[in-house]
């Protein structure tokens with residue numbers, strides 16, 4: 001977990017490679033579907049472009065399908081999911097079905113103003129359609145309102161590990177691995 005621009009995707013990829021488990025990024029799956037012009041992509045794109053969350057029913061169904069794939073049996077890393085209370089509940093049900101448990105929840109903490117500055121500068125370089133300053137600020141607000149409160153749920157369950165997300169990629173990666181006890 002962590003606000004947009006905290007470096008979640010980069011760290012998630014490094015950790016999943018290190019552990020040899022699939023990296024399941026809901027944002028990546030949505031973007032691949034948008035690119036491929038699938039019905040799921042067409043549905044998701046309007047929300048993504050506006051910096052809104054894709055509806056829970058759509059997102060949950062997609063994750064359910066992904067977790068049903070056999071490559072998740074040895075373990076998996078979720079990146080960008082869950083993001084809402086409904087997704088937390090649905091994930092718990094999916095895990096129960098697979099006789100699986102969450103081992104850790106990592107939260108990357110960062111200075112919000114710094115992250116917004118960085119994202120706005122990157123937006124100038126082009127790329128993502130959810131990159132206008134207004135959309136960037138909206139995505140941060142959505143995270144603060146809907147997703148940040150979820151960390152309390154995982155803290156209560158003793159799963160939350162807070163990691164300082166400020167610094168070079170490999171420095172942050174070393175902190176994440178240490179938090180995982182690796």
Ligand code: AMP
Nearest residue numbers: 026027047048052053054059080081083
């Ligand atoms: P990300 O790359 O994780 O920042 O995700 C990019 C966009 O995909 C988000 O701004 C949302 O529109 C959508 N998205 C990704 N994950 C979720 C999720 N768990 N729930 C709802 N929407 C999501």
